[in-house]
Amino acid sequence: MSTIETKPDGLIDRRTFVDHLVANRGDDLCIVAGLGSPCYDLKAAGDHPLNFYLYGAMGGAVPMAMGLAAAQPEKRVMALTGDGEVLMGLTGLAAAGAEGLENLIVVVLDNERYGETGQQTTHTARGVNLAQTAIGLGYRAVRDIKTPDEAAELHDWIKTVQGPACAVVKISAEAAGMALPPQDGVYLKHRFRERLLGVQPR
Amino acid sequence: MTDQAQADAWRDAIFDAFQDAGIAQVAYVPDAGHKRLIERTHAANGMRAMSVATEEDAVACLAGAWLGGQKGALLMQSSGVGNTINMLSLAKTCQFPLPMFITMRGEWGEFNSWQMQMGETSQAHLELSGVKCYRCETPEDVAETVRVAIDQAYNGNCQTAVLLAQKLVGTKKFSDGGLGDNKK
Numbered sequence: 001m002s003t004i005e006t007k008p009d010g011l012i013d014r015r016t017f018v019d020h021l022v023a024n025r026g027d028d029l030c031i032v033a034g035l036g037s038p039c040y041d042l043k044a045a046g047d048h049p050l051n052f053y054l055y056g057a058m059g060g061a062v063p064m065a066m067g068l069a070a071a072q073p074e075k076r077v078m079a080l081t082g083d084g085e086v087l088m089g090l091t092g093l094a095a096a097g098a099e100g101l102e103n104l105i106v107v108v109l110d111n112e113r114y115g116e117t118g119q120q121t122t123h124t125a126r127g128v129n130l131a132q133t134a135i136g137l138g139y140r141a142v143r144d145i146k147t148p149d150e151a152a153e154l155h156d157w158i159k160t161v162q163g164p165a166c167a168v169v170k171i172s173a174e175a176a177g178m179a180l181p182p183q184d185g186v187y188l189k190h191r192f193r194e195r196l197l198g199v200q201p202r
Numbered sequence: 203m204t205d206q207a208q209a210d211a212w213r214d215a216i217f218d219a220f221q222d223a224g225i226a227q228v229a230y231v232p233d234a235g236h237k238r239l240i241e242r243t244h245a246a247n248g249m250r251a252m253s254v255a256t257e258e259d260a261v262a263c264l265a266g267a268w269l270g271g272q273k274g275a276l277l278m279q280s281s282g283v284g285n286t287i288n289m290l291s292l293a294k295t296c297q298f299p300l301p302m303f304i305t306m307r308g309e310w311g312e313f314n315s316w317q318m319q320m321g322e323t324s325q326a327h328l329e330l331s332g333v334k335c336y337r338c339e340t341p342e343d344v345a346e347t348v349r350v351a352i353d354q355a356y357n358g359n360c361q362t363a364v365l366l367a368q369k370l371v372g373t374k375k376f377s378d379g380g381l382g383d384n385k386k
Contacts, residue, residue, distance in 0.1 A: 056288075063262035095253065185295040199271075
């Protein structure tokens with residue numbers, strides 16, 4: 001398990017944070033990653049059959065994780081996403097809050113930027129607070145994370161917290177580079193279902 | 203059969219088809235035409251009604267359901283078709299099975315001119331997005347069409363839609379000084 005580092009701007013380094021978050025995860029945790037950097041961070045931490053990476057469908061990570069969590073109440077299900085994706089899919093964040101699933105965790109990597117399109121600022125750079133939003137949307141447990149020490153607690157928190165839970169982690173806007181997971185959605189689907197359910201493609 | 207009994211019967215046929223197919227998650231944005239079906243889904247054992255605020259979230263939710271081993275179905279009205287378009291790329295690209303049941307507005311006897319645009323273009327939008335569409339015009343069409351749409355989606359890992367015609371569903375009535383009188 002790596003130490004969570006900070007960047008020169010004093011903010012959390014996304015790559016070492018995600019690596020720490022999912023270290024020694026096992027098969028009890030299923031992860032849906034939102035498009036762009038959250039996918040790269042998760043891939044860099046180690047590919048896993050129970051990772052489902054979105055390369056598009058912006059706004060879909062949280063509602064997809066919601067459907068998965070409802071289908072698999074014995075598993076922990078995490079949506080790992082960014083501020084830009086959550087802002088496009090606020091309705092999905094609301095639906096998942098309202099659905100009240102105890103095994104659903106949303107982790108938002110909030111760099112206040114659209115990283116894929118040229119680092120334009122998002123609403124979170126202009127006063128929108130996603131942790132406060134999650135409280136208002138009915139999440140039972142909400143963490144507003146700003147330091148590496150706070151971030152380190154999330155490793156155990158995601159295994160035990162009663163959801164729906166949401167952690168908003170302020171991270172450095174410094175890009176971490178691409179670590180590309182498989183892009184073939186049919187392959188990702190089949191390997192996920194084979195690992196989770198033991199079913200073969202038909 | 204009375205009009206009311208006939209109106210209930212084809213909606214109950216959809217519910218029966220869901221149960222027979224093992225549909226476990228029904229994601230929906232409400233429509234008056236689906237009111238009875240939504241209520242029966244909420245009351246059913248072994249079936250979870252997932253309320254979403256926009257139709258694209260239902261598409262993503264049901265992809266997650268299938269990833270987790272559960273079959274789903276989507277209920278919405280034609281005005282919501284436009285909301286699904288980008289999220290349908292998730293279903294299409296990953297070949298997630300997705301049967302959709304869409305009550306039509308903007309056609310037979312429509313009072314509200316703002317419903318015309320999506321009502322008239324829903325099928326074309328869906329077909330451009332790769333969704334196989336079937337229309338139901340009469341109560342007798344419904345049961346078999348619903349079963350075909352579910353089976354095709356889950357046997358073929360594809361997206362299907364049943365468009366329930368406004369002539370079948372009933373026309374929403376508007377009046378000044380009162381609530382709309384929805385024909386069920």
